[in-house]
Amino acid sequence: MASETQTSTTWFGSTEEVGRLRGRVFKWTCLGATVLTLFLMLVFLLYVANDALRPLSADPSWLATMGVTVVLPVVLLAGYYYRRDRSAGEVAYTALGLPIFVALVSGGLWLLFRHIVSPQEWFVLAASILVAGGLVTAHSRVRHDAAVERLVVTVVVPLLAVVGVPTVLPSLRDLLSLSPVLPNALFSLVIAFTLPIAAVVGWRVRAVRDADRDGAIAAGITVAGGLAGVVVGPVFGVHPTSWLVFASPIVGALVLYVEHVVRNDEGVSGLAFPIVVAAGIFVGLTAAQTLGFAGPDTWLDMQFLTSSTSTTPADAGIYPALVGSVLIMIVIVLSAFPVGIGAAVYLEEYARSQGRLGTVIELIQVNISNLAGVPSIVYGVLGLAIFINLIGMGRGTAVVAGFTVGLLILPIVIISTQEAIRAVPDSRRQASYAMGATKWQTVRNVVLPESLAGIFTGTILALGRAIGETAPLLMIGVSASVRVSPDSFLSRTGAMPRQILSWSTQITTEFRYGVLAAGVVTLLVVLLTMNAAAIVLRNRTQRTQ
Amino acid sequence: MNPTETPTDRTMKRVETDGGVPMEDDQESTADAAKADGGTEKLVDVSPSHSVPDDDDDVRTRSTETAITTRDLNVYYGDEQALDGVSMDIYEHDVTALIGPSGCGKSTFLRTINRMNDMIDVCRVEGDVEFGGKNVYDDDVDPVALRRKIGMVFQAPNPFPKSIRDNVAYGLKIQGYDGDVDARVEKALKSAALWDEVKDQLDSSGLDLSGGQQQRLCIARAIAPDPEVVLMDEPTSALDPVAASKIEDLIDDLAEEYTVIIVTHNMQQAARISDRTAVFLTGGRLVEYDDTTKIFEDPEEQRVEDYITGKFG
Numbered sequence: 001m002a003s004e005t006q007t008s009t010t011w012f013g014s015t016e017e018v019g020r021l022r023g024r025v026f027k028w029t030c031l032g033a034t035v036l037t038l039f040l041m042l043v044f045l046l047y048v049a050n051d052a053l054r055p056l057s058a059d060p061s062w063l064a065t066m067g068v069t070v071v072l073p074v075v076l077l078a079g080y081y082y083r084r085d086r087s088a089g090e091v092a093y094t095a096l097g098l099p100i101f102v103a104l105v106s107g108g109l110w111l112l113f114r115h116i117v118s119p120q121e122w123f124v125l126a127a128s129i130l131v132a133g134g135l136v137t138a139h140s141r142v143r144h145d146a147a148v149e150r151l152v153v154t155v156v157v158p159l160l161a162v163v164g165v166p167t168v169l170p171s172l173r174d175l176l177s178l179s180p181v182l183p184n185a186l187f188s189l190v191i192a193f194t195l196p197i198a199a200v201v202g203w204r205v206r207a208v209r210d211a212d213r214d215g216a217i218a219a220g221i222t223v224a225g226g227l228a229g230v231v232v233g234p235v236f237g238v239h240p241t242s243w244l245v246f247a248s249p250i251v252g253a254l255v256l257y258v259e260h261v262v263r264n265d266e267g268v269s270g271l272a273f274p275i276v277v278a279a280g281i282f283v284g285l286t287a288a289q290t291l292g293f294a295g296p297d298t299w300l301d302m303q304f305l306t307s308s309t310s311t312t313p314a315d316a317g318i319y320p321a322l323v324g325s326v327l328i329m330i331v332i333v334l335s336a337f338p339v340g341i342g343a344a345v346y347l348e349e350y351a352r353s354q355g356r357l358g359t360v361i362e363l364i365q366v367n368i369s370n371l372a373g374v375p376s377i378v379y380g381v382l383g384l385a386i387f388i389n390l391i392g393m394g395r396g397t398a399v400v401a402g403f404t405v406g407l408l409i410l411p412i413v414i415i416s417t418q419e420a421i422r423a424v425p426d427s428r429r430q431a432s433y434a435m436g437a438t439k440w441q442t443v444r445n446v447v448l449p450e451s452l453a454g455i456f457t458g459t460i461l462a463l464g465r466a467i468g469e470t471a472p473l474l475m476i477g478v479s480a481s482v483r484v485s486p487d488s489f490l491s492r493t494g495a496m497p498r499q500i501l502s503w504s505t506q507i508t509t510e511f512r513y514g515v516l517a518a519g520v521v522t523l524l525v526v527l528l529t530m531n532a533a534a535i536v537l538r539n540r541t542q543r544t545q
Numbered sequence: 546m547n548p549t550e551t552p553t554d555r556t557m558k559r560v561e562t563d564g565g566v567p568m569e570d571d572q573e574s575t576a577d578a579a580k581a582d583g584g585t586e587k588l589v590d591v592s593p594s595h596s597v598p599d600d601d602d603d604v605r606t607r608s609t610e611t612a613i614t615t616r617d618l619n620v621y622y623g624d625e626q627a628l629d630g631v632s633m634d635i636y637e638h639d640v641t642a643l644i645g646p647s648g649c650g651k652s653t654f655l656r657t658i659n660r661m662n663d664m665i666d667v668c669r670v671e672g673d674v675e676f677g678g679k680n681v682y683d684d685d686v687d688p689v690a691l692r693r694k695i696g697m698v699f700q701a702p703n704p705f706p707k708s709i710r711d712n713v714a715y716g717l718k719i720q721g722y723d724g725d726v727d728a729r730v731e732k733a734l735k736s737a738a739l740w741d742e743v744k745d746q747l748d749s750s751g752l753d754l755s756g757g758q759q760q761r762l763c764i765a766r767a768i769a770p771d772p773e774v775v776l777m778d779e780p781t782s783a784l785d786p787v788a789a790s791k792i793e794d795l796i797d798d799l800a801e802e803y804t805v806i807i808v809t810h811n812m813q814q815a816a817r818i819s820d821r822t823a824v825f826l827t828g829g830r831l832v833e834y835d836d837t838t839k840i841f842e843d844p845e846e847q848r849v850e851d852y853i854t855g856k857f858g
């Protein structure tokens with residue numbers, strides 16, 4: 001005790017200034033690195049955005065109007081959320097981001113309905129799937145215990161309904177499409193697109209609120225949102241069918257999200273944010289127009305998004321390349337995702353770790369990690385060699401492009417899915433096995449539901465990587481510049497990154513700066529929205545676990 | 546409640562579980578059980594048991610049917626032997642406690658019974674485990690079918706991130722049960738003494754419950770498909786004393802319907818709730834296996850006495 005008073009004069013003093021200096025320098029260096037990275041990113045983004053949007057070409061009074069109606073309220077509201085209600089801030093950005101993300105996905109579907117599967121074809125396809133599903137369910141009710149028979153029926157009936165036996169037996173889909181009375185495009189989509197979405201929304205709301213009425217209301221709002229286009233569409237110059245394709249998923253997603261926020265009663269005021277933003281833009285634009293303020297002369301505008309490339313920069317657009325990219329993405333989602341997720345499930349849940357087979361599995365595992373780092377041009381060569389030269393698929397088609405880029409992201413899909421599966425605690429599997437569940441039941445009921453969000457996150461990020469890939473597209477002969485949108489997965493296609501590359505080699509400066517920048521921004525918007533969605537999804541699931 | 550069971554069985558059981566248990570403790574559990582079963586008759590046929598002297602072990606006429614018999618059981622993890630020649634008869638409707646120092650193979654023994662060890666690649670089992678007149682390690686025994694007969698509760702509560710209802714119904718679902726699932730869920734939750742606490746929130750997540758409630762949920766999940774044996778590996782070691790005592794009461798009631806095998810490190814717990822106690826010592830040997838009162842009052846082996854009194858372990 002006595003010695004304590006003696007040493008107490010020194011123990012809290014800082015006698016080790018020199019020793020700490022190193023630590024401090026290290027800390028500031030790290031901070032510097034972080035700031036530098038962010039700064040470079042920001043400069044680049046601002047630079048491209050400036051080139052693409054050219055905000056300074058607008059009337060100063062136009063800028064001032066928009067500043068007052070959009071930027072000011074947004075800043076004020078953000079400040080309020082930041083200081084007063086953080087959870088509302090979170091709701092705010094989700095509520096703004098969600099419709100944007102869904103709109104992007106709907107945009108893809110819209111392109112699909114326009115170029116690949118007509119609304120009527122989709123209607124027929126959906127009807128066949130519905131009939132097949134009904135038959136399978138009915139059969140499993142009746143013949144509950146005949147396991148093998150049920151498996152056969154589950155595989156064969158949908159195949160017969162959708163594909164049939166080529167040249168021998170027409171499928172149900174073929175038969176239906178021969179029918180003389182088919183609903184028109186709008187009604188086809190109402191039945192086969194809006195109603196299923198509304199059903200899912202209503203079913204979900206009904207389940208969480210445990211009230212039939214609430215479910216019906218939610219479904220009703222979704223349908224109404226989709227059908228509103230019949231009345232409101234012409235006012236905005238939007239075709240009712242287009243309105244339907246965009247509005248149904250957006251309204252459905254918003255209904256689900258608003259219900260979720262209101263039910264949890266946390267950060268409800270954040271829901272005002274997207275309304276303020278939308279109203280601000282609307283008011284600002286109307287005011288500027290009535291007062292005659294000229295907006296900026298942007299490269300990235302509706303014209304750019306909806307027309308094909310041209311020899312004059314002002315008329316150039318990215319539409320066919322956009323369609324191509326969407327098709328490629330769909331091919332990737334349908335091919336690389338199932339294969340990658342399947343492989344990951346096998347490696348994590350089924351593969352043995354011991355014995356000779358274990359060694360092989362380990363070898364495969366190491367190779368998958370290596371493949372993730374193989375340069376993309378090599379995958380291009382691989383795609384060219386396998387799909388085009390060996391199998392003989394058409395050069396530069398969406399399937400080949402999708403397969404090749406899909407191959408490229410396959411290792412990433414596998415690895416991220418494995419991580420998501422590994423995050424499921426082993427105790428849950430043990431619990432399931434101890435209950436007498438088979439491997440399949442455990443995977444199906446415990447592992448997959450719990451890792452689904454993680455799998456989505458990983459695959460979305462991988463898809464983001466995929467749509468920006470350019471080198472493999474060069475190898476497999478994707479068109480440099482396309483004027484006509486592809487009308488099937490087997491026709492020649494362009495792709496956004498490829499189109500951007502060819503603009504960069506044009507002689508006219510406007511191409512190399514303006515049009516190119518507009519293309520880059522389009523690509524970045526798609527990419528960043530997808531990544532943001534993945535990150536939001538990840539944060540959300542991390543919090544609930 | 547098992548309809549085939551006679552009141553006498555229960556009385557018998559009461560008689561011998563009374564060994565050394567404070568009176569009020571027992572009454573509480575009895576009351577709980579009566580409540581759970583929705584009747585009061587049990588109180589009546591159980592209460593006489595308190596007047597029966599409980600020190601007389603020789604009069605036990607407890608079920609002599611064996612539920613599980615192991616013969617010369619050797620279990621290895623790679624080269625390391627975890628169980629060494631364990632032969633043991635586990636009786637129906639008994640609560641059998643397994644005690645012993647850490648690493649002596651108690652969990653291994655449990656996992657050997659329901660073949661959860663199959664999942665460990667390096668694990669190898671020699672010897673017989675007889676259940677329902679069949680060696681469970683015979684080639685024609687499907688471990689999945691076996692585990693549907695033998696429920697298991699783990700040390701740490703491990704409910705699924707599903708609703709309480711779906712947690713309890715899990716076993717029924719995977720077995721393709723197509724009767725009244727809700728009734729079975731209710732019955733299981735009542736048997737697990739959890740019904741009153743959760744009956745209004747069956748659709749909320751099982752993870753939102755407290756640790757003790759989660760463990761009772763896991764018990765409900767294990768007994769919902771109506772197994773014959775319930776294995777419990779230190780079910781209360783992650784819980785506070787109140788939650789633990791609730792589960793102890795519960796185990797007492799469970800033994801009326803199920804054969805319960807429980808691993809515990811808590812001597813008092815073993816003494817309170819079990820009918821027979823098996824003492825494993827290092828090296829995976831079963832050193833002594835007898836009635837609980839005998840083990841705790843007058844063990845044959847000096848090593849067992851040392852272990853129980855805490856002289857080593």
Ligand SMILES: Nc1ncnc2c1ncn2[C@@H]1O[C@H](COP(=O)(O)OP(=O)(O)OP(=O)(O)O)[C@@H](O)[C@H]1O
Pocket residue numbers: 622626627645646647648649650651652653654665667
């Ligand atoms: N999965 C495994 N792989 C390899 N060895 C194991 C494995 N599980 C247990 N063992 C070994 O088997 C022996 C017995 O382990 P077990 O888990 O059965 O002990 P325990 O009696 O349950 O101990 P505790 O009281 O600490 O839970 C230990 O030596 C342990 O190292």
Ligand SMILES: [Mg+2]
Pocket residue numbers: 651652653778
């Ligand atoms: Mg153990």
